Amino acid sequence: DIQMTQSPSSLSTSVGDRVTITCRASQNINNYLSWHQHKPGKAPKVLIYATSDLQSGVPSRFSGSGSGTDFTLTISNLQPEDFATYYCQQTYSVPITFGQGTRLEIK
Amino acid sequence: EVQLLESGGGLVEPGGSLRLSCAASGLTFYNYAMSWVRQAPGKGLEWVSTISSNGGTTYYAASVKGRFTISRDNSNNTLYMQMNSLRAEDTAIYYCAKTGINLVQGVDDFDFWGQGTLVTVSS
Numbered sequence: 295d296i297q298m299t300q301s302p303s304s305l306s307t308s309v310g311d312r313v314t315i316t317c318r319a320s321q322n323i324n325n326y327l328s329w330h331q332h333k334p335g336k337a338p339k340v341l342i343y344a345t346s347d348l349q350s351g352v353p354s355r356f357s358g359s360g361s362g363t364d365f366t367l368t369i370s371n372l373q374p375e376d377f378a379t380y381y382c383q384q385t386y387s388v389p390i391t392f393g394q395g396t397r398l399e400i401k
Numbered sequence: 402e403v404q405l406l407e408s409g410g411g412l413v414e415p416g417g418s419l420r421l422s423c424a425a426s427g428l429t430f431y432n433y434a435m436s437w438v439r440q441a442p443g444k445g446l447e448w449v450s451t452i453s454s455n456g457g458t459t460y461y462a463a464s465v466k467g468r469f470t471i472s473r474d475n476s477n478n479t480l481y482m483q484m485n486s487l488r489a490e491d492t493a494i495y496y497c498a499k500t501g502i503n504l505v506q507g508v509d510d511f512d513f514w515g516q517g518t519l520v521t522v523s524s
Contacts (some may be wrong), residue, residue, distance in 0.1 A: 300470070328510055328511065330446070330511075330514075332446070336516065337442040337496065337514040337515055337516040337517065338407075338446070338496065339497075339514065339516040340437075340510075340511055340512050340513065340514070343511075343512070344510065349512065361494070381445060381446050383446075383511070385508045385509060385510055385511075386462050386508065387506065387507075387508060388451070388506065388507035388508055389448055389460075389462050389463070390436075390448040390449070390451070390507075390508060391448065392445055392446040393445070394445050395445045395446075
């Protein structure tokens with residue numbers, strides 16, 4: 295199974311900040327990497343797929359990059375509605391696996 | 402507008418069974434693979450199962466293989482998960498997710514999630 299390791303596990307940030315979350319795969323997954331946002335009691339939301347493609351309707355302050363085993367989600371100019379937990383997900387092979395999550399908290 | 406509405410969750414005793422449903426609207430359901438993902442209390446997301454668009458191919462996590470069965474009714478735009486021999490560790494919110502058109506070796510991108518249904522396994 296492919297292990298996905300996110301860092302940090304939590305981050306205390308402020309509105310307006312630029313945030314970077316990293317995700318490392320235990321083997322090469324090419325660009326088969328997605329990012330999801332999840333708020334308590336809500337449906338998760340797809341932000342980015344194929345490493346860097348923005349899902350329709352997602353603000354442009356979200357961006358993704360990377361290749362091979364190392365990937366990054368960047369949120370520029372953090373907004374109040376962005377405080378949530380973020381998960382990376384590999385869709386390279388079954389079993390599909392997620393990172394353990396990064397919780398963004400208000401400083 | 403795409404909508405996925407899960408139902409069927411509830412409290413069940415260890416060893417019991419439950420069937421979850423996911424009613425889809427706003428999409429051409431039979432074109433898409435579909436998946437189930439769960440989140441145990443205080444834990445992260447865990448993929449459970451994926452089914453191809455025509456229902457002919459299914460994939461399972463090792464933790465549920467042999468106990469859970471994914472299926473779909475394309476005439477009624479509904480996805481199912483039959484859960485048997487339930488264990489305490491199956492306690493979670495179960496989400497359905499619209500998966501891609503081009504399922505290859507069981508994988509494609511997710512592009513929409515439902516709000517989930519809570520399953521509690523306890524005596």
